[in-house]
Amino acid sequence: MSGENEKPPFLKNWTNVYALVIINLLITIIVFGLITYYYQ
Amino acid sequence: MSTIDWLVLSSTLLFIVIYGIYRSRGSKNIHDYLLANQSMPWYSVGISVMATQASAITFLSAPGQAFTDGMRFVQFYFGLPLAMVVLCITFIPIYHRLKIYTAYEYLEGRFDLKTRVFTALLFLIQRGLAAGLTIYAPAIILSTLLNWDVNYTILFIGGLVVLYTVSGGTKAVSYTQMQQMTIIFIGMFLAGYMVVQMLPKEISFGNAISIAGDLGKMNVLDLSFDLNNRYNIWSGLIGGFFLALSYFGTDQSQVGRYLSGKSISQSRLGLIMNGMLKIPMQFFILLIGILVFVFYQFQTAPINFNKTELSKVKASAYSSEIIQLEKKHQKLQAINQLEIKQLAIGINENNDVKRKAAKEKVLVYQKEMADVRKEVQTIMKKNDKKANVNDTNYIFLTFVTNFLPVGLIGLLIAVVFSASMSSTAGELNSLASTSVIDMYKRLIKTDGSDSHYLLVSRLLTVAWGAYAIFVAQFASKMGSLIEAVNILGSLFYGTILGIFLVGFYFKSIRSNAVFYGAIVAELCVLFIFWLDVVAFLWLNLIGCLLVILFSYLLSFYFGKRDIEFANSVKLD
Numbered sequence: 001m002s003g004e005n006e007k008p009p010f011l012k013n014w015t016n017v018y019a020l021v022i023i024n025l026l027i028t029i030i031v032f033g034l035i036t037y038y039y040q
Numbered sequence: 041m042s043t044i045d046w047l048v049l050s051s052t053l054l055f056i057v058i059y060g061i062y063r064s065r066g067s068k069n070i071h072d073y074l075l076a077n078q079s080m081p082w083y084s085v086g087i088s089v090m091a092t093q094a095s096a097i098t099f100l101s102a103p104g105q106a107f108t109d110g111m112r113f114v115q116f117y118f119g120l121p122l123a124m125v126v127l128c129i130t131f132i133p134i135y136h137r138l139k140i141y142t143a144y145e146y147l148e149g150r151f152d153l154k155t156r157v158f159t160a161l162l163f164l165i166q167r168g169l170a171a172g173l174t175i176y177a178p179a180i181i182l183s184t185l186l187n188w189d190v191n192y193t194i195l196f197i198g199g200l201v202v203l204y205t206v207s208g209g210t211k212a213v214s215y216t217q218m219q220q221m222t223i224i225f226i227g228m229f230l231a232g233y234m235v236v237q238m239l240p241k242e243i244s245f246g247n248a249i250s251i252a253g254d255l256g257k258m259n260v261l262d263l264s265f266d267l268n269n270r271y272n273i274w275s276g277l278i279g280g281f282f283l284a285l286s287y288f289g290t291d292q293s294q295v296g297r298y299l300s301g302k303s304i305s306q307s308r309l310g311l312i313m314n315g316m317l318k319i320p321m322q323f324f325i326l327l328i329g330i331l332v333f334v335f336y337q338f339q340t341a342p343i344n345f346n347k348t349e350l351s352k353v354k355a356s357a358y359s360s361e362i363i364q365l366e367k368k369h370q371k372l373q374a375i376n377q378l379e380i381k382q383l384a385i386g387i388n389e390n391n392d393v394k395r396k397a398a399k400e401k402v403l404v405y406q407k408e409m410a411d412v413r414k415e416v417q418t419i420m421k422k423n424d425k426k427a428n429v430n431d432t433n434y435i436f437l438t439f440v441t442n443f444l445p446v447g448l449i450g451l452l453i454a455v456v457f458s459a460s461m462s463s464t465a466g467e468l469n470s471l472a473s474t475s476v477i478d479m480y481k482r483l484i485k486t487d488g489s490d491s492h493y494l495l496v497s498r499l500l501t502v503a504w505g506a507y508a509i510f511v512a513q514f515a516s517k518m519g520s521l522i523e524a525v526n527i528l529g530s531l532f533y534g535t536i537l538g539i540f541l542v543g544f545y546f547k548s549i550r551s552n553a554v555f556y557g558a559i560v561a562e563l564c565v566l567f568i569f570w571l572d573v574v575a576f577l578w579l580n581l582i583g584c585l586l587v588i589l590f591s592y593l594l595s596f597y598f599g600k601r602d603i604e605f606a607n608s609v610k611l612d
């Protein structure tokens with residue numbers, strides 16, 4: 001079993017991965033907001 | 041269904057089952073059988089987590105939900121990515137470090153045996169019933185639309201799942217889920233593509249979305265804060281976060297999936313994949329429902345999509361009333377179609393005056409048609425109190441069976457089977473793990489050999505499969521109890537999550553405080569539910585916070601006793 005300090009394969013560290021998930025969520029919400037604004 | 045559809049359906053299902061059994065053959069020990077030897081790569085973990093969560097009802101209900109209520113349901117998933125991050129930081133390292141088989145094992149080490157058994161029992165009761173409904177829900181819809189015998193459909197779905205889950209355990213579940221998700225994605229993508237192709241020539245994809253927007257269906261984001269509004273950004277972010285944290289962090293049907301990861305990194309990446317893909321996937325499924333809605337603006341839609349219930353009421357004393365309402369509905373549809381065409385012209389020509397005028401008329405017709413449909417539902421209920429008048433789950437499959445080309449119908453039915461089987465497999469596998477590890481091995485036979493526990497795991501998988509089929513067979517006689525069972529499961533999620541969070545983050549709180557705190561919190565949640573003062577998702581948050589609060593307060597009372605108890609008892 002590898003340890004919990006193992007680095008993620010794509011980014012330098014896990015903090016960056018988590019930040020990416022949160023930024024992705026924020027962008028999704030903004031896009032959804034724009035869709036709602038544009039089409040309503 | 042045509043012969044080609046039958047061929048597509050049966051060959052798809054046969055391939056998945058045979059492939060699953062072949063790839064997972066030869067489980068020699070319980071570690072291999074229940075945790076797939078912790079050998080799964082991240083993408084396998086991610087797909088398995090997604091496939092277990094997305095049951096057949098997800099693919100049948102979500103398009104119908106969008107058809108009737110618009111896109112706002114997608115907000116339900118906003119808390120999920122945040123929950124994935126918390127799981128990666130806290131839950132996964134702890135579970136991996138402790139080398140556990142089930143989430144509930146952790147609770148004995150942290151608190152005591154009674155807390156572990158209590159939580160595991162809550163899981164077994166709720167998930168056992170849910171597994172039955174996972175089979176029943178698509179079976180009843182398929183049998184209604186395709187005139188199949190519901191009992192045989194249940195036996196067929198349940199039997200296939202038991203076959204490969206018993207044979208290959210967690211590995212078989214993961215391998216088959218990979219194939220099933222592939223079939224689901226291909227099928228749903230083709231369905232979406234076909235709806236756009238089948239729209240009238242002058243209606244492009246963009247026009248269709250504009251029409252849906254004008255009719256209030258593109259309500260993807262709702263910023264208003266209202267505790268009674270089930271789907272807005274706040275209930276999604278906060279309530280959805282706690283629901284996802286509880287479901288993915290403490291429900292063995294999910295914990296079992298990511299514990300099969302090769303390493304902490306692989307399990308984490310699997311959950312991150314789920315966090316990144318879940319919202320777009322749900323958005324896409326809902327969008328198909330929106331396109332089906334626009335498609336039906338140019339077609340004659342039935343007054344109720346559940347044709348069995350509709351023919352029942354037509355054969356009753358209310359027959360003439362229903363026929364009159366049907367005629368009224370058809371007339372409204374005809375004038376609605378004319379105005380929708382005007383609306384489309386307005387959109388195409390960028391003519392705001394024309395567009396606005398048509399939109400106002402269409403909205404009036406939509407409201408009138410909705411009123412007629414509601415009237416029909418009221419009559420259906422009057423005729424038969426137990427009638428299932430909500431036809432949301434029938435909309436998408438009615439469209440599939442009535443309008444999609446031969447071959448694609450078989451594939452879409454295979455999608456429904458695949459989704460049902462992938463969820464059920466994950467559930468049966470986790471029910472067997474929890475019964476063996478937290479009950480049998482801990483309380484009944486503590487000194488058995490590995491091969492003995494492997495055999496018991498297989499037998500319990502069969503037993504839980506039989507139980508799920510039994511529940512599914514009787515589900516139709518349970519009536520509104522089905523909804524109650526679904527609600528009941530979610531009522532416990534907040535409390536269970538609270539127990540785990542106290543374990544992880546409140547080191548000074550010990551067993552008795554959390555045990556009794558959880559019982560009091562659960563009673564409060566049930567009382568709040570009975571009062572019906574908040575929307576459903578908020579109960580997850582309330583349950584969780586109450587466990588933490590009561591445990592903390594009770595820890596002052598039990599504090600000294602618990603420490604004395606902990607010092608006097610050595611846990612194995």
